[in-house]
Amino acid sequence: MQQDVNTLEHRDTRRQWLRSAFLLPIAGAISRRVFGSQAASTSEGPSTQEEPHSVVLPQYPDDVMRPVNLHEFESVARTKISLPAYDYVAAGAADELTLVANRAAFGDFWIRRRVMVDTSNVDTSLELLGFRLAHPILLAPVGVRDLMAHDGDRLTAVAAFNSKAVLVGAPRDLMVDLGKQNRAPRWWAASLGHAKREEAARWAKENESAGASALCISFDYPYSGARDRPSRDHWESQWSETGRYDTGDGEVAFQAGMIAPFTPNLSWQYLGWVRDVTTLPIVVKGITNGEDAKRAVEAGANAIIVSNHGGRTLDGAFAT
Numbered sequence: 001m002q003q004d005v006n007t008l009e010h011r012d013t014r015r016q017w018l019r020s021a022f023l024l025p026i027a028g029a030i031s032r033r034v035f036g037s038q039a040a041s042t043s044e045g046p047s048t049q050e051e052p053h054s055v056v057l058p059q060y061p062d063d064v065m066r067p068v069n070l071h072e073f074e075s076v077a078r079t080k081i082s083l084p085a086y087d088y089v090a091a092g093a094a095d096e097l098t099l100v101a102n103r104a105a106f107g108d109f110w111i112r113r114r115v116m117v118d119t120s121n122v123d124t125s126l127e128l129l130g131f132r133l134a135h136p137i138l139l140a141p142v143g144v145r146d147l148m149a150h151d152g153d154r155l156t157a158v159a160a161f162n163s164k165a166v167l168v169g170a171p172r173d174l175m176v177d178l179g180k181q182n183r184a185p186r187w188w189a190a191s192l193g194h195a196k197r198e199e200a201a202r203w204a205k206e207n208e209s210a211g212a213s214a215l216c217i218s219f220d221y222p223y224s225g226a227r228d229r230p231s232r233d234h235w236e237s238q239w240s241e242t243g244r245y246d247t248g249d250g251e252v253a254f255q256a257g258m259i260a261p262f263t264p265n266l267s268w269q270y271l272g273w274v275r276d277v278t279t280l281p282i283v284v285k286g287i288t289n290g291e292d293a294k295r296a297v298e299a300g301a302n303a304i305i306v307s308n309h310g311g312r313t314l315d316g317a318f319a320t
Ligand SMILES: Cc1cc2nc3c(=O)[nH]c(=O)nc-3n(C[C@H](O)[C@H](O)[C@H](O)COP(=O)(O)O)c2cc1C
Pocket: 088, 089, 090, 102, 140, 141, 142, 143, 144, 190, 191, 192, 218, 285, 306, 307, 308, 309, 310, 311, 312, 320
């Protein structure tokens, strides 16, 4: 099954362009012009040297071409994981308007540069929810890390530990396990919410006693996002048990939108359910406007994360 996944502009093109055959004719034409005009301007008259026909750009070995920025990892992933798995990770909801808008919005940020500031000692550390962090980098909750690499949850956790990033959405048992080896990163538990008060309370207490530094609840997932790419791929949502990424029978196991209510009854009272049983900071993820930010704080949140779930839930929501 093949489909065009190149629906978005990618910035991973520096190296691709180097390798691209598209550049060779242009480079050849440029070199002919440069060499030709240089030869004509010498006192010795027109050059008798043979004109180069093309410039052969160096073919870098794979270890040189290895990904060095985040954008480049995406094209590597396309070759390493199956299309349904890739699509599941990359897809936004519906027409992916919000996904595209998110990326475009990043392109609108520019740095106003000041000069003549002594930067020999740069301190990126900050105080966040009661802890001193080396830098303000948090890994967002991602439910399917094992889909992208065998033992992906553990690898991500160890990477977070090594780079001093906060891991949001860490599996509790894994954190306890890594904690025994002194290799657990600072972590926040994450949840998409629970339908019942007892479930929410149990989740909060269990994570607090396992060593979470905060509890993060995403309020933007009352229904699974209606994602076209997994539908087209016949995505098998039980992949971790079946070992397959498509249902194999043309059915779509990934049910989204109104067909798949997740926690449609979630409301601000949820924060009270959690607040009553924990002293940990509560972070509400998925806020995209001032009214909701205010409501979240009034209802007991210590912090909010401005997010539209990467455009994976409600298409048409504006960019963060
Ligand atoms: C494969 C994948 C799985 C995700 N799973 C979750 C999840 O379980 N819970 C959640 O709150 N967000 C989840 N997200 C959303 C991310 O946490 C994050 O919000 C998103 O990638 C975009 O970043 P933004 O929040 O800055 O818009 C997932 C994103 C991806 C790509």
